[in-house]
Amino acid sequence: MNAKSVKRKLDQGEDLVLLPLGGTGEIGMNCYCYGVGPALTRDWIMVDLGVKFGDERDPGIDVIMPDVGYITKNRKRFHGLVVTHAHEDHIGAIAHLWPQLQCEVHCTPFAAELLKLKLIEHGLDEDVKLIVHKPGSKFALGPFKLELVPVTHSIPESCALFIDSGRGTALHSGDWKIDRFPQMGHNIAEKRLRELGDRGVDALVCDSTNVLREGESPSEKDVAASLGDIIANAKGRVAVTTFASHVERISCAVKAARSAGREVVIAGRAMRNTIEAARKCGYLKDAGAFLDFEEFGYLPNDRVLLLCTGSQGESRAAIARIAEDSHPQIALEKGDLVIFSARTIPGNEKEVSAVINNLAKLEIDVITADDALVHSSGHPRQGELKQMYEWLRPKILIPMHGEPRHLRAHVEFAKAQGISETLLLQDLKIARLKPGQAEIIDEAPGGRLHLDGKLIVDSEDGPARERRKLAMSGIVFLSVLMNDRGDLQDLVLEADGVPAALPQELEELAEAAFTAMPRARRKDDNVVAETLRTAVRRACDNAWGKKPVCKVVVHRT
Ligand SMILES: [Zn+2]
Numbered sequence: 001m002n003a004k005s006v007k008r009k010l011d012q013g014e015d016l017v018l019l020p021l022g023g024t025g026e027i028g029m030n031c032y033c034y035g036v037g038p039a040l041t042r043d044w045i046m047v048d049l050g051v052k053f054g055d056e057r058d059p060g061i062d063v064i065m066p067d068v069g070y071i072t073k074n075r076k077r078f079h080g081l082v083v084t085h086a087h088e089d090h091i092g093a094i095a096h097l098w099p100q101l102q103c104e105v106h107c108t109p110f111a112a113e114l115l116k117l118k119l120i121e122h123g124l125d126e127d128v129k130l131i132v133h134k135p136g137s138k139f140a141l142g143p144f145k146l147e148l149v150p151v152t153h154s155i156p157e158s159c160a161l162f163i164d165s166g167r168g169t170a171l172h173s174g175d176w177k178i179d180r181f182p183q184m185g186h187n188i189a190e191k192r193l194r195e196l197g198d199r200g201v202d203a204l205v206c207d208s209t210n211v212l213r214e215g216e217s218p219s220e221k222d223v224a225a226s227l228g229d230i231i232a233n234a235k236g237r238v239a240v241t242t243f244a245s246h247v248e249r250i251s252c253a254v255k256a257a258r259s260a261g262r263e264v265v266i267a268g269r270a271m272r273n274t275i276e277a278a279r280k281c282g283y284l285k286d287a288g289a290f291l292d293f294e295e296f297g298y299l300p301n302d303r304v305l306l307l308c309t310g311s312q313g314e315s316r317a318a319i320a321r322i323a324e325d326s327h328p329q330i331a332l333e334k335g336d337l338v339i340f341s342a343r344t345i346p347g348n349e350k351e352v353s354a355v356i357n358n359l360a361k362l363e364i365d366v367i368t369a370d371d372a373l374v375h376s377s378g379h380p381r382q383g384e385l386k387q388m389y390e391w392l393r394p395k396i397l398i399p400m401h402g403e404p405r406h407l408r409a410h411v412e413f414a415k416a417q418g419i420s421e422t423l424l425l426q427d428l429k430i431a432r433l434k435p436g437q438a439e440i441i442d443e444a445p446g447g448r449l450h451l452d453g454k455l456i457v458d459s460e461d462g463p464a465r466e467r468r469k470l471a472m473s474g475i476v477f478l479s480v481l482m483n484d485r486g487d488l489q490d491l492v493l494e495a496d497g498v499p500a501a502l503p504q505e506l507e508e509l510a511e512a513a514f515t516a517m518p519r520a521r522r523k524d525d526n527v528v529a530e531t532l533r534t535a536v537r538r539a540c541d542n543a544w545g546k547k548p549v550c551k552v553v554v555h556r557t
């Protein structure tokens with residue numbers, strides 16, 4: 001940070017600022033920090049700390065997280081983490097990054113139950129102080145007065161967060177939709193949101209996921225009715241796959257099963273964990289008992305409904321294994337029906353399509369959200385966004401929870417609705433919300449972290465970068481043994497991921513390249529290694545059109 005930028009910020013005194021560490025630029029790894037005060041003595045809170053799932057661009061990386069180093073460095077003035085709801089993209093990184101943050105975690109009872117399971121897995125359940133608040137609660141963290149405002153979404157107890165720094169106010173929307181007929185839990189707190197609007201909301205920091213969609217999301221009530229019809233008319237076995245955390249949908253599917261006289265079997269650890277957490281918090285009370293896998297095969301075809309994970313095509317999840325006919329306890333056959341009661345998250349299309357194709361091979365019928373109203377998203381479409389703007393009348397709209405195209409469209413949409421100020425923010429930019437015009441005033445260092453097996457590594461300099469090269473063109477390993485005079489004693493070449501015809505040819509070529517080297521050059525191991533590496537890669541390029549990773553180790557007798 002240069003002297004000029006320090007001075008500029010000190011002049012601004014008690015700024016209210018927003019720093020997204022993740023979530024503005026991707027749907028996933030949500031992590032938003034709100035700060036108040038001069039730059040060098042700023043007080044911070046964090047809202048949500050989630051993960052994003054890896055894809056083939058980062059081989060071997062399942063989980064991507066925001067780098068929270070900037071907040072860790074300012075830990076003395078960091079007052080805690082507030083969780084808006086228990087989706088993985090909002091809580092998934094807490095257990096991984098809490099050892100760095102060492103902070104209080106504020107959340108609702110349902111999020112606390114799911115978090116406890118994760119903390120136990122990480123051996124942190126004794127260390128992390130979970131402070132549980134019911135939706136609607138007010139509490140203070142450092143200079144911030146906070147209020148969890150109930151909203152409707154696709155997991156129990158979702159809340160927006162009203163933030164009053166004394167200097168300015170922000171409504172952090174969390175993930176939300178307007179469902180007038182939710183089938184579980186609270187309604188959206190319309191009255192309270194209107195009151196907050198009357199009181200004055202400086203900035204609305206708002207979910208952008210469905211900003212490209214016109215109209216309003218269907219209610220869960222309509223999804224429940226549609227699922228009910230489909231299940232009532234099914235003749236064979238029925239499997240419903242949905243998000244493991246979608247307790248409301250699970251409840252709707254269970255009700256549909258009960259009215260059709262079907263027993264319910266649950267498959268998938270994540271779904272069983274959610275159900276257990278939900279029951280501890282008083283949900284699913286009238287859902288009755290669920291049966292174990294073992295009983296699935298003994299029930300008549302029209303007397304069973306399977307609820308399972310894998311709606312995103314996850315290869316290890318129950319529905320993928322059933323579709324491959326490799327599940328140890330559960331099999332479906334011709335005449336049975338699988339309902340995908342979920343949307344395919346962008347990026348998962350190939351995997352979902354593979355599962356549906358496998359089911360087609362077994363002549364199992366499939367219904368997806370393209371065929372019938374078996375899913376409704378938990379995020380606001382344009383009509384709902386407009387409604388929220390009307391309730392809150394914010395001075396500034398800052399889009400979040402979106403890819404760049406969503407954020408940009410959200411800015412345009414808000415302008416068209418007459419919101420006077422908008423700010424397109426990206427991860428790591430620090431925006432001043434108050435006083436004055438909202439603007440970007442600085443940038444925090446940081447980036448993304450990869451969870452690689454059990455270790456947390458940097459996303460840029462970590463092993464995924466090297467693995468991408470290995471995945472494209474394999475590796476050639478060369479071991480060279482020389483004596484003191486520089487004569488070649490032995491040369492061994494091993495290759496992986498390289499066409500079988502090449503290694504023999506390469507070994508001969510490497511020997512020739514060695515022999516062609518003047519004796520003076522053979523004195524330096526590094527020169528020998530680099531000469532052979534270049535020769536091998538060039539030969540591969542000529543013969544194969546690709547340059548593999550090449551490692552050369554030189555030994556001397
Ligand atoms: Zn989310």
Ligand SMILES: [Zn+2]
Pocket residue numbers: 085087153154175378
């Ligand atoms: Zn969510």
